[in-house]
Amino acid sequence: MPGKKTEGVTGRGPSSGRADVSRAKLRERVKELTCLYGISQAASDPDLPLERKLAAIVRLLPPAWQYPGRACARIVIGEQVFETPGFREGAHRQTAPICIGGRSRGAVEIHYRSGCGLPPGHPFLEEERSLIENIAGQVALMIENEEAEAAKSELRKQLIRADRLAAIGQLAAGVAHELNEPLNTILGFSQLARKTPGLPAQAYNDIKKIEEASLHARNIIRELLIFARKGKPGSAPVNINRVVMDELSLFDALCAKSCVELRRVIDPDLPEITADRSQILQVVSNLIVNALQAMPDGGLLTLTTSFDASSVFLEVEDTGAGMSEEVRERLFLPFFTTKDVDQGTGLGLPVVHGIVTSHGGEIRVRSEMGKGTCFSVAFPVRRKNNQEECVDESRPKQCHSRRG
Ligand SMILES: Nc1ncnc2c1ncn2[C@@H]1O[C@H](COP(=O)(O)OP(=O)(O)OP(=O)(O)O)[C@@H](O)[C@H]1O
Numbered sequence: 001m002p003g004k005k006t007e008g009v010t011g012r013g014p015s016s017g018r019a020d021v022s023r024a025k026l027r028e029r030v031k032e033l034t035c036l037y038g039i040s041q042a043a044s045d046p047d048l049p050l051e052r053k054l055a056a057i058v059r060l061l062p063p064a065w066q067y068p069g070r071a072c073a074r075i076v077i078g079e080q081v082f083e084t085p086g087f088r089e090g091a092h093r094q095t096a097p098i099c100i101g102g103r104s105r106g107a108v109e110i111h112y113r114s115g116c117g118l119p120p121g122h123p124f125l126e127e128e129r130s131l132i133e134n135i136a137g138q139v140a141l142m143i144e145n146e147e148a149e150a151a152k153s154e155l156r157k158q159l160i161r162a163d164r165l166a167a168i169g170q171l172a173a174g175v176a177h178e179l180n181e182p183l184n185t186i187l188g189f190s191q192l193a194r195k196t197p198g199l200p201a202q203a204y205n206d207i208k209k210i211e212e213a214s215l216h217a218r219n220i221i222r223e224l225l226i227f228a229r230k231g232k233p234g235s236a237p238v239n240i241n242r243v244v245m246d247e248l249s250l251f252d253a254l255c256a257k258s259c260v261e262l263r264r265v266i267d268p269d270l271p272e273i274t275a276d277r278s279q280i281l282q283v284v285s286n287l288i289v290n291a292l293q294a295m296p297d298g299g300l301l302t303l304t305t306s307f308d309a310s311s312v313f314l315e316v317e318d319t320g321a322g323m324s325e326e327v328r329e330r331l332f333l334p335f336f337t338t339k340d341v342d343q344g345t346g347l348g349l350p351v352v353h354g355i356v357t358s359h360g361g362e363i364r365v366r367s368e369m370g371k372g373t374c375f376s377v378a379f380p381v382r383r384k385n386n387q388e389e390c391v392d393e394s395r396p397k398q399c400h401s402r403r404g
Pocket residue numbers: 286290291294318320321322323327331336337338339343344345346347348349350373
């Protein structure tokens with residue numbers, strides 16, 4: 001009946017107090033479950049990118065706490081920060097670390113703005129501690145899954161790319177091989193013809209042009225064969241630091257002329273690799289030329305060497321134009337270029353790729369439009385003999401999972 005209150009339900013006796021507490025607890029529990037349900041919905045949405053998922057999740061947090069009107073939330077993952085609208089750090093905060101693979105990568109935070117309405121001391125419930133830890137665990141799991149998925153799809157892409165490059169390499173090698181012979185004949189006979197006594201000057205010059213064009217074509221064929229990995233590279237001990245420090249001096253002047261600062265960051269303990277010295281020089285030169293061409297208005301070019309137990313790394317990083325996803329996809333295809341005809345033939349990177357893979361290495365690229373590009377090359381560390389390696393095995397393996 002309206003207005004009529006029954007003792008024990010709405011009255012102020014001891015049992016009514018207990019009922020109030022139970023009701024309040026139940027309300028808190030429902031709020032927690034609603035929040036966890038919302039998180040699992042957002043986490044399992046296959047169409048939402050990770051950033052949008054985290055932005056959605058952070059908004060679900062304040063309503064699950066006891067004083068939602070005073071609460072704001074923040075999720076920090078590395079350098080990314082997701083906050084509720086109007087977020088302000090509060091006098092009281094509760095945080096839980098987001099741990100992935102045993103390493104803390106960020107935190108979930110709840111902040112209470114100070115002021116009236118909060119009990120004195122620690123205003124958080126015991127249940128809220130388990131809740132925030134539970135949420136941090138779910139966020140960690142979600143990020144772990146996303147990263148595993150991204151790595152899988154990148155691997156798939158790499159395999160497809162490697163297959164395509166191998167097929168193109170075979171074709172290129174076949175064509176290059178077939179063209180080599182007639183080209184040598186043209187070159188040989190034009191050189192002979194140019195030596196004919198009493199040759200008119202015009203004919204001499206024409207034959208010279210034939211010779212120059214044949215040499216250019218031979219150069220392209222040579223590069224195609226390197227890309228296709230035909231021919232075994234030399235194998236001598238090579239210290240990449242020495243290549244970077246001593247053998248690139250011609251680029252110092254070129255960089256200065258292009259207003260590019262050339263910085264070398266080398267690891268003095270770098271072990272040697274087994275390689276063809278002139279080919280390694282070609283790899284570094286091609287990457288540097290590309291970097292300089294990407295910074296027509298100047299910038300910073302950084303050459304970095306480092307190593308772990310199995311690989312020696314060389315990075316060539318520029319602060320130039322960067323490249324689009326479409327360009328990145330086609331980088332290593334022979335004759336792919338975005339440059340003017342007289343600026344590039346599109347063989348620089350295919351040659352780099354051929355050299356690196358024929359040395360048992362790997363090349364990766366990360367790039368951001370308008371920010372710059374970093375090519376990272378890994379070569380296997382030189383083994384002294386079958387068992388012994390010439391590096392300190394206690395050195396941890398580096399994580400070189402690059403963008404791209
Ligand atoms: N550091 C870089 N920054 C931006 N784009 C790059 C960079 N390196 C390569 N590229 C892109 O990749 C394309 C292919 O490079 P690649 O070195 O194979 O050929 P190229 O430089 O165009 O010609 P070539 O090297 O034969 O003179 C370039 O045309 C350019 O679009």
